[in-house]
Amino acid sequence: MTADDTIREVLADHGRLAVPVESLSDDTDLFGAGMTSHASVNVMLALEDAFDFEFSEKMLKKSTFETIASIRTAVDQMQAG
Amino acid sequence: MSAAAPAGVRVGVDLVDVGDVADAVGWFGDRYVTRIYTDHEIACCRRPGGDGPDGPGATFAMESLAARFAAKEAVLKVLRPVDHQPPWRSIELHRMTGGWCEIRLSGQAAARAAEEGIDGFAVSLTHESALAAAVVVAWSAPNEEDEG
Numbered sequence: 001m002t003a004d005d006t007i008r009e010v011l012a013d014h015g016r017l018a019v020p021v022e023s024l025s026d027d028t029d030l031f032g033a034g035m036t037s038h039a040s041v042n043v044m045l046a047l048e049d050a051f052d053f054e055f056s057e058k059m060l061k062k063s064t065f066e067t068i069a070s071i072r073t074a075v076d077q078m079q080a081g
Numbered sequence: 082m083s084a085a086a087p088a089g090v091r092v093g094v095d096l097v098d099v100g101d102v103a104d105a106v107g108w109f110g111d112r113y114v115t116r117i118y119t120d121h122e123i124a125c126c127r128r129p130g131g132d133g134p135d136g137p138g139a140t141f142a143m144e145s146l147a148a149r150f151a152a153k154e155a156v157l158k159v160l161r162p163v164d165h166q167p168p169w170r171s172i173e174l175h176r177m178t179g180g181w182c183e184i185r186l187s188g189q190a191a192a193r194a195a196e197e198g199i200d201g202f203a204v205s206l207t208h209e210s211a212l213a214a215a216v217v218v219a220w221s222a223p224n225e226e227d228e229g
Contacts, residue, residue: 036097036098036101038150042101042109045109058165063164
């Protein structure tokens with residue numbers, strides 16, 4: 001399973017999206033697609049479980065979780081240490 | 082001289098599904114609770130178990146956690162962070178002896194409020210079994226140089 005697959009699975013499970021995750025492009029605004037602020041917290045924690053790291057405080061901002069692409073960038077940065 | 086925010090009032094409001102909070106507690110447990118809520122908030126929302134607050138079966142008043150999350154989000158709307166979002170734990174709903182709550186900021190949230198020229202907050206929380214909401218009002222004192 002690729003990182004993108006994992007991110008999409010986490011979004012499907014925890015994102016409270018109003019549309020199927022398969023319909024989202026990498027640049028779709030996830031908050032516009034129905035993700036609430038509270039759901040973004042669940043997404044954050046589920047991503048930490050899936051990738052076995054803890055987001056740094058500087059990444060805990062709305063823009064980190066705004067799109068699949070921005071999440072992927074954050075995951076890449078965390079995995080790069 | 083730095084450009085202070087103009088004198089005035091700001092309002093923030095947020096609505097949270099209590100079931101979402103219960104799900105988060107079920108999925109992530111203490112990781113969720115301690116990431117979002119301060120020790121004071123956790124103590125206020127804890128429902129005691131068999132042997133006291135932390136005893137077997139201890140859990141949380143989910144609607145109270147949800148109302149506090151809504152208030153934190155409402156404060157963030159008032160603070161209007163430009164890029165970095167202050168940590169949730171830097172915004173505390175402090176329950177007073179009389180039962181009402183006040184907003185207490187620390188760290189980055191307090192710094193952001195100072196940047197925005199905000200002098201004070203008032204908050205009101207409400208919840209039903211399924212939904213919790215909070216309204217936050219923030220105000221700044223008139224800038225003496227702005228007065229006629």
